[in-house]
Amino acid sequence: MEVEQFLTNQEEQEIIEVIKEAERNTSGEIRVHLEKSLDREPIARAQELFYLLGMDKTADKNGVLFYVAVDDHKFAIIGDEGIDKVVPDNFWESIKDEVINEFVKGNSKDGLVKGIRHAGDKLKEYFPYNNKDNNELSDEISKHH
Incomplete structure (x- = not known):
């Protein structure tokens, strides 16, 4: 499957809106990255892309990356050290399970939306929005073919 077929344009716009909505309540930053396939473990690729x-x-240090390798059906989520220090131990695993449960049902968009909202709620708890905050990273979905 081509990266462009994983989500429709409408679904991409919905995900971008959910990212913006989540970031309105936190100083945290959320990104989604899609690519066709990978040649290593998804968590290692996600860490590379994070940088x-x-x-x-x-x-x-409160960025969160949702990574999907479309053809390989692989997913990873990672957070920077600031959020990693404060969230419960099973936090990333619980979001990953939530997203994958939807992916398995063929609900790519719904999986990402649920995961982004879950991450956004936790970011809001630990990194509330303040009026000095600005959007440090693009909300657009990045892609690599």
């Missing part, structure tokens, strides 16, 4: 996308540069 390539500049997500390690947020002021509070």
